[in-house]
Amino acid sequence: MAAKRDKLYDFFDPSRAKGPRSGPDIGKEVVPQPMSVSLLVARVKQALADAMPGTVTVVGELSNVKCHDSGHVYFRLKDSAAAIDAVMFRATAGKLKFTPTDGLEVVVEGRVDVYDARGQLQLYVERMMPMGAGSLELAFRQLKEKLQAEGLFDAARKKPIPRFPRAVGVITSQTGAAVRDISRTLRRRWPAADVYLLATPVQGEGAAGQIAESIRLMDASASALGIDTIIVARGGGSLEDLWAFNEEAVARAVFAARTPVISGVGHEVDVTICDLVADVRAATPTAAAELAVPDASAVRGWLSQAATRATRRMRQRLDEARLAMESIRRSAIFRDPLGRVRTRMQRVDEFAHRLRGGIRHRVAQARRSAEPPAGRLTALHPARLWDRGAAKVNSLLARLRWALGGRSKRAGDALAGIAGSLMAANPVNRIRLARQQVDGAARQFAASPVNRIRLARQQVDGAARQLDAMSYRRVLRRGFSVTRGRAGRILRAASQAVVGEMIETELADGRLSSKVAGPWDNPSEPRATGGAKPAGQDHAEAPAKAGPAGPPAPGPGPARKAPDPGATLFD
Amino acid sequence: MTMDAKEKEKLTFEQALAKLEEIVSAIEEGKVPLEQSIDKYAEGVELVKQCRQILDRAEKKIQLLGRGEGGQLEVTGELDEQAGEDKQDA
Numbered sequence: 001m002a003a004k005r006d007k008l009y010d011f012f013d014p015s016r017a018k019g020p021r022s023g024p025d026i027g028k029e030v031v032p033q034p035m036s037v038s039l040l041v042a043r044v045k046q047a048l049a050d051a052m053p054g055t056v057t058v059v060g061e062l063s064n065v066k067c068h069d070s071g072h073v074y075f076r077l078k079d080s081a082a083a084i085d086a087v088m089f090r091a092t093a094g095k096l097k098f099t100p101t102d103g104l105e106v107v108v109e110g111r112v113d114v115y116d117a118r119g120q121l122q123l124y125v126e127r128m129m130p131m132g133a134g135s136l137e138l139a140f141r142q143l144k145e146k147l148q149a150e151g152l153f154d155a156a157r158k159k160p161i162p163r164f165p166r167a168v169g170v171i172t173s174q175t176g177a178a179v180r181d182i183s184r185t186l187r188r189r190w191p192a193a194d195v196y197l198l199a200t201p202v203q204g205e206g207a208a209g210q211i212a213e214s215i216r217l218m219d220a221s222a223s224a225l226g227i228d229t230i231i232v233a234r235g236g237g238s239l240e241d242l243w244a245f246n247e248e249a250v251a252r253a254v255f256a257a258r259t260p261v262i263s264g265v266g267h268e269v270d271v272t273i274c275d276l277v278a279d280v281r282a283a284t285p286t287a288a289a290e291l292a293v294p295d296a297s298a299v300r301g302w303l304s305q306a307a308t309r310a311t312r313r314m315r316q317r318l319d320e321a322r323l324a325m326e327s328i329r330r331s332a333i334f335r336d337p338l339g340r341v342r343t344r345m346q347r348v349d350e351f352a353h354r355l356r357g358g359i360r361h362r363v364a365q366a367r368r369s370a371e372p373p374a375g376r377l378t379a380l381h382p383a384r385l386w387d388r389g390a391a392k393v394n395s396l397l398a399r400l401r402w403a404l405g406g407r408s409k410r411a412g413d414a415l416a417g418i419a420g421s422l423m424a425a426n427p428v429n430r431i432r433l434a435r436q437q438v439d440g441a442a443r444q445f446a447a448s449p450v451n452r453i454r455l456a457r458q459q460v461d462g463a464a465r466q467l468d469a470m471s472y473r474r475v476l477r478r479g480f481s482v483t484r485g486r487a488g489r490i491l492r493a494a495s496q497a498v499v500g501e502m503i504e505t506e507l508a509d510g511r512l513s514s515k516v517a518g519p520w521d522n523p524s525e526p527r528a529t530g531g532a533k534p535a536g537q538d539h540a541e542a543p544a545k546a547g548p549a550g551p552p553a554p555g556p557g558p559a560r561k562a563p564d565p566g567a568t569l570f571d
Numbered sequence: 572m573t574m575d576a577k578e579k580e581k582l583t584f585e586q587a588l589a590k591l592e593e594i595v596s597a598i599e600e601g602k603v604p605l606e607q608s609i610d611k612y613a614e615g616v617e618l619v620k621q622c623r624q625i626l627d628r629a630e631k632k633i634q635l636l637g638r639g640e641g642g643q644l645e646v647t648g649e650l651d652e653q654a655g656e657d658k659q660d661a
Contacts, residue, residue: 310599
């Protein structure tokens with residue numbers, strides 16, 4: 001026992017040693033030679049090194065964790081009864097996947113030593129592992145909580161993926177299954193979009209930083225290249241293989257990107273931080289491609305369907321329009337537009353017929369009586385007859401005009417003109433004018449009415465002639481006569497007669513025939529005032545003498561002139 | 572197709588589809604007068620043709636990007652998809 005003790009205290013200065021304490025020394029204190037603090041600490045360090053060489057493995061709870069700017073981590077490792085100060089230097093602390101936090105149960109590996117300056121026992125930790133879970137799982141949990149609290153996973157912040165991207169940017173390794181799966185899927189579904197690959201290492205040292213940088217670069221160049229969506233992808237692997245996608249650097253890069261990001265890392269069961277931050281998470285790289293672009297065949301189907309719908313409806317509407325047209329076309333108006341006109345025409349026909357018949361009847365009546373009383377003649381006066389006729393024509397015309405509308409307006413107006421002027425003017429003098437007007441109007445009608453009107457006109461002519469004949473007889477009864485020469489032509493001037501020719505003289509009660517002896521030269525008789533006088537020639541004065549004018553005109557007319565004795569109504 | 576050529580397309584694909592949907596609805600509802608419907612139908616036919624043209628574009632190869640001058644990405648080549656596979660899934 002003594003020898004061991006000797007060994008331990010070898011570092012004492014033996015020359016100073018006074019030897020073991022002797023027996024009772026009353027009055028005089030004997031103490032061993034004191035050592036320096038340095039010496040003490042040095043000796044403790046040595047003892048410690050001897051007793052506990054190499055590394056120790058200790059389990060305990062972290063407390064007072066302080067991460068310095070230097071990168072060193074200082075903390076305390078404790079259990080219920082004891083505690084020891086510990087430090088993890090930057091070199092090893094930097095390799096930690098998780099963050100040491102107070103209360104965390106850990107297992108550490110390190111060396112125990114005394115920190116000279118303070119004489120303090122310290123545990124110099126080289127490895128630290130969380131109790132109960134792997135460090136990666138812990139790290140994942142820690143980062144997830146941290147970023148979630150910052151809002152990086154918020155659904156509200158997620159951008160919608162464009163339905164029809166012009167181009168898709170892919171960040172993944174140039175080799176491996178992921179890029180092949182993605183390119184095959186994109187080309188199959190939507191060849192219309194361009195695809196760009198920014199080849200990036202997806203595991204190993206520094207991978208996270210490179211992935212983050214790729215995302216930044218691609219986002220910056222997106223608008224220039226027309227990239228509307230970014231895919232970040234990696235095939236399946238272990239947690240370690242996929243670890244780069246759980247790093248904070250990648251998460252921040254994805255969050256900062258203005259372009260929508262689809263994350264397709266690992267297999268269905270693998271959920272990485274990148275997946276959580278991305279705008280859309282895909283279970284696999286193939287799924288990511290399917291989410292990035294639509295299915296062209298589905299879109300083609302929609303287009304065909306839209307075309308069919310529209311075409312069907314257009315055909316329906318055109319058919320409906322056609323049917324509507326047909327029913328209009330079949331209606332009475334279009335089948336027989338002139339129907340109403342013809343009805344009116346027929347009435348005009350009937351009227352003309354009656355008019356003709358009526359006049360003829362009246363004329364016949366007048367003939368039968370030799371001396372018809374003035375009253376009856378007055379009633380028979382063509383003026384009156386025409387007045388009545390014109391009134392009827394007028395009313396029919398109004399209705400006809402309405403039925404015919406614009407096209408026959410001229411015809412209607414012409415007939416109206418007839419009615420008006422017949423009422424107003426001297427019908428005896430106006431018959432010729434009436435005849436002309438009726439001719440004009442008649443020409444604008446359909447064939448058959450024209451014929452009927454012409455026929456009526458002819459009848460009217462006939463009647464007029466008869467009236468005419470009647471009217472000049474009154475003149476004859478007053479002593480005038482009518483002389484006719486060759487071919488029954490009325491002689492108006494003495495010069496028209498040839499000496500020696502036979503002439504016929506019509507008197508009130510009959511005719512005489514005589515032979516022209518020569519010109520009558522009786523200076524006591526006044527010369528004829530009317531009729532043409534051939535220049536430089538004596539008249540062969542016919543027995544017909546000049547006399548007063550014929551029966552006065554019953555109504556207003558144009559400027560009256562004294563008619564020739566031989567003038568007829570037909571001049 | 573370069574970006575400029577794409578920008579010159581009168582309507583993006585998405586816009587064309589939306590317009591087409593609008594036209595088909597208008598025709599089906601029948602509230603538009605017949606003559607206008609015919610015009611819209613003609614427009615629809617044209618849009619369907621344009622969309623089909625876009626869909627029928629030939630497949631292109633994947634283009635590789637690299638850092639160019641000024642730090643922007645630019646096309647450096649095409650992906651040869653027949654290249655050898657990696658041993659691991661990457």
